Amino acid sequence: xxxxxxxxxxxxxxxxxxxxxxxxxxxxxxxxxxxxxxxxxxxxxxxxxxxxxxxxxxxxxxxxxxxxxxxxxxxxxxxxxxxxxxxxxxxxxxxxxxxxxxxxxxxxxxxxxxxxxxxxxxxxxxxxxxxxxxxxxxxxxxxxxxxxxxxxxxxxxxxxxxxxxxxxxxxxxxxxxxxxxxxxxxxxxxxxxxxxxxxxxxxxxxxxxxxxxxxxxxxxxxxxxxxxxxxxxxxxxxxxxxxxxxxxxxxxxxxxxxxxxxxxxxxxxxxxxxxxxxxxxxxxxxxxxxxxxxxxxxxxxxxxxxxxx
Amino acid sequence: xxxxxxxxxxxxxxxxxxxxxxxxxxxxxxxxxxxxxxxxxxxxxxxxxxxxxxxxxxxxxxxxxxxxxxxxxxxxxxxxxxxxxxxxxxxxxxxxxxxxxxxxxxxxxxxxxxxxxxxxxxxxxxxxxxxxxxxxxxxxxxxxxxxxxxxxxxxxxxxxxxxxxxxxxxxxxxxxxxxxxxxxxxxxxxxxxxxxxxxxxxxxxxxxxxxxxxxxxxxxxxxxxxxxxxxxxxxxxxxxxxxxxxxxxxxxxxxxxxxxxxxxxxxxxxxxxxxxxxxxxxxxxxxxxxxxxxxxxxxxx
Numbered sequence: 290x291x292x293x294x295x296x297x298x299x300x301x302x303x304x305x306x307x308x309x310x311x312x313x314x315x316x317x318x319x320x321x322x323x324x325x326x327x328x329x330x331x332x333x334x335x336x337x338x339x340x341x342x343x344x345x346x347x348x349x350x351x352x353x354x355x356x357x358x359x360x361x362x363x364x365x366x367x368x369x370x371x372x373x374x375x376x377x378x379x380x381x382x383x384x385x386x387x388x389x390x391x392x393x394x395x396x397x398x399x400x401x402x403x404x405x406x407x408x409x410x411x412x413x414x415x416x417x418x419x420x421x422x423x424x425x426x427x428x429x430x431x432x433x434x435x436x437x438x439x440x441x442x443x444x445x446x447x448x449x450x451x452x453x454x455x456x457x458x459x460x461x462x463x464x465x466x467x468x469x470x471x472x473x474x475x476x477x478x479x480x481x482x483x484x485x486x487x488x489x490x491x492x493x494x495x496x497x498x499x500x501x502x503x504x505x506x507x508x509x510x511x512x513x514x515x516x517x518x519x520x521x522x523x524x525x526x527x528x529x530x531x532x533x534x535x536x537x538x539x540x541x542x543x544x545x546x547x548x549x550x551x552x553x554x555x556x557x558x559x560x561x562x563x564x565x566x567x568x569x570x571x572x573x574x575x576x577x578x579x580x581x582x583x584x585x586x587x588x589x590x591x592x593x594x595x596x597x598x
Numbered sequence: 599x600x601x602x603x604x605x606x607x608x609x610x611x612x613x614x615x616x617x618x619x620x621x622x623x624x625x626x627x628x629x630x631x632x633x634x635x636x637x638x639x640x641x642x643x644x645x646x647x648x649x650x651x652x653x654x655x656x657x658x659x660x661x662x663x664x665x666x667x668x669x670x671x672x673x674x675x676x677x678x679x680x681x682x683x684x685x686x687x688x689x690x691x692x693x694x695x696x697x698x699x700x701x702x703x704x705x706x707x708x709x710x711x712x713x714x715x716x717x718x719x720x721x722x723x724x725x726x727x728x729x730x731x732x733x734x735x736x737x738x739x740x741x742x743x744x745x746x747x748x749x750x751x752x753x754x755x756x757x758x759x760x761x762x763x764x765x766x767x768x769x770x771x772x773x774x775x776x777x778x779x780x781x782x783x784x785x786x787x788x789x790x791x792x793x794x795x796x797x798x799x800x801x802x803x804x805x806x807x808x809x810x811x812x813x814x815x816x817x818x819x820x821x822x823x824x825x826x827x828x829x830x831x832x833x834x835x836x837x838x839x840x841x842x843x844x845x846x847x848x849x850x851x852x853x854x855x856x857x858x859x860x861x862x863x864x865x866x867x868x869x870x871x872x873x874x875x876x877x878x879x880x881x882x883x884x885x886x887x888x889x890x891x892x893x894x895x896x897x898x899x
Contacts (some may be wrong), residue, residue, distance in 0.1 A: 530744055
């Protein structure tokens, strides 16, 4: 078990290292940030060189990368080229907005997917099941940003029940969460259905039924609890694409999260903010994946911790 | 599967007329037929675009800016069936042309990832050992990095462009094909007919080409169909963020990005391009779902 944890941790470090390499070197090809900052053309060559030296851009790339990695280890991503604020501060200011959006998305996905998935499995082959299947397919068939625009159109523009953008109250969280959670709920409902079906065919379900326990209590107590494990794993593994999804949903709702921070930084060639933001999201994701893997082996010890298949 | 059926059933089917069989097929496969129809609709639009569009997709008209759809119009001046955009261009014509971009990204992107993933999956599953280790570690790293983040970083370097998106999608989505094929090859490898082929002196290349590849083809097609749907969505998302297709080319994602500023005054600019995306993607998803049930029921994708 211990060796397994160590191996998983080493693997996690490798992943973070490769991601840091990709991000660091690719964004340094985007163009010269200093020339973008002085695009009006008033500054002298000396002034531009001074700014470049001040930002550390005059050093060779490997040196810049070494500085970046050293910062990464101490959770210090340098300062924003634009505002001069420490990147860590900028990220931390925004982390709560992104995190609450991601959690809101998960809650919405669960609220929709569990009833649909369970009903589809229990009433297998019926109209409910067919509807559930169509729902799942439709759920993964439109871009989430379009759903967001449609929700704004209906609930903010026409009905004026909910705000279209901003981050001040619980009301502001509703539309973005639905937007983010909807896509996930389509896939999740299918997973809940298939894991419920697997469990409902087991002998102990028939045994429980033959003992005279009511149908729903068998389904919920014996069926649902055993179908929960794959669902939790799935949610953990989907956390990454959920974070990726927040980047787009944040754009639609002008949500002040890490996604908007990154997109704004790209437009301004603000390297430290781009690399800090993307690395931060990547690290959260990798850590969540690791935790899910580890908790899975704790909950169900039958899962092999030896060489992976 | 047809040759499994007993002879009497086949004879019975022969007696039925073509039309009866056709309608029976529709009734028995509503999901597959609906999927096919939707896919045909978008493929037809893409192929026939120059001949079926009512207006030029890039013809701007100052007087037709944000014109309402004809059936919604109260002024009686609008000529556009689905309305006009912020530059007075016909939405319907732009949507029809937009199908070209979406399908191009879907088809060519999947083609690249399919070829790449199949080759790597075959190598990984068939030869095993260090090559398998290496390819699967690379797959893990790839999966750990959300595509959108990767694409945002890379596209901001390269700038917008259809082929750039196609290549990025192609080289990042090989993992799904590789894992799928690797798993199937590993179980196929131990079967009698492969051992027999080896025993009579078949080379690795012949065995892969003649005995392994035909057995994994159906899974490849099912996953490929579903990936087309996913690629269309990803392209639209990137274009919406301004990191995808060039904004001067009519594309569904680009049209939605434009619509954001006019959502309060011109709902049609935000609704119809999204409907086009949804119908097309739904078509490929329905088709993939149906193909899986029919040819590969055990596949988990």
